[in-house]
Amino acid sequence: MLSGDFCFSGSLQSVARELARVGKKVIVLTSADATNISTENWTFSQTLIDCLAGHPLCDDDRDGTISLADMQAEVASAMLHRENQKSGFFSHGIGPSTRFGQARSRAGHLKGHYAMAPDQKNGNARPVRVLTDDGQNSVCEFYYYSQKEERRIPSHLVRPISFQSYPAGSRIQALWNGTYYPARILKQDGPFHFIHYDGYTSQWNEWITSVRIRLPQ
Numbered sequence: 309m310l311s312g313d314f315c316f317s318g319s320l321q322s323v324a325r326e327l328a329r330v331g332k333k334v335i336v337l338t339s340a341d342a343t344n345i346s347t348e349n350w351t352f353s354q355t356l357i358d359c360l361a362g363h364p365l366c367d368d369d370r371d372g373t374i375s376l377a378d379m380q381a382e383v384a385s386a387m388l389h390r391e392n393q394k395s396g397f398f399s400h401g402i403g404p405s406t407r408f409g410q411a412r413s414r415a416g417h418l419k420g421h422y423a424m425a426p427d428q429k430n431g432n433a434r435p436v437r438v439l440t441d442d443g444q445n446s447v448c449e450f451y452y453y454s455q456k457e458e459r460r461i462p463s464h465l466v467r468p469i470s471f472q473s474y475p476a477g478s479r480i481q482a483l484w485n486g487t488y489y490p491a492r493i494l495k496q497d498g499p500f501h502f503i504h505y506d507g508y509t510s511q512w513n514e515w516i517t518s519v520r521i522r523l524p525q
Contacts, residue, residue: 310323311337313346316342316345317338317339317342317346320396322342328400333401334399335376336398337356337396338396338397339352339393339395339396340393341395341396342396343513343515349391351451355387356379358382359374362411365418373407377405379408380397384397389469390435392520394500394515418439419439420437423438424436424467424468424469425465425467433467434450436461441463444462445460446460446461446466447459447460448461471518473518474496475496476495479524481522481524481525483516483521489506490505491504491506494513500515500517501515501518501521
């Protein structure tokens, strides 16, 4: 298994495909796609550690075990909702039901979905994972680099996370390093859009979500 938590870590897929070509079984799970820089947070590595440690919320299909499919789903969801980043995945010769561990407990009583909630440290809304919700209060898991904190938040302050979708061919402005640049959407994959920046080579093409997109003014 190859894993990477660094910029353009998805390029490990090219190594994996060479190994697959000569008949080797291989898995690649990375924090970013080959076209993307990675965030400076510990989200990918911590999520991978949680999966291998049998965290119940990593048991995506709630069957009591952590499979390759569970791990892929958990990493993809964490990177999307916490980092707005497309993770990388490739496997050859190893099925999605391959088990990597036992879930420590059943996750049936846990929610596990991501939402936005106010952070008492600065009042700004940030992504959280909702653990429980009794209709009045939600127990939310806040994540800071490598530290998790659980807090009880009034349920009416917890908002769903949503992403807008734009079709291929759309003209947009994409946010990069604090500035918007004219760009075009080449293709779409769920909440992600693969874009090309006007006047730049394809080397700068990347996957982004609607968080970094606005329509031309």
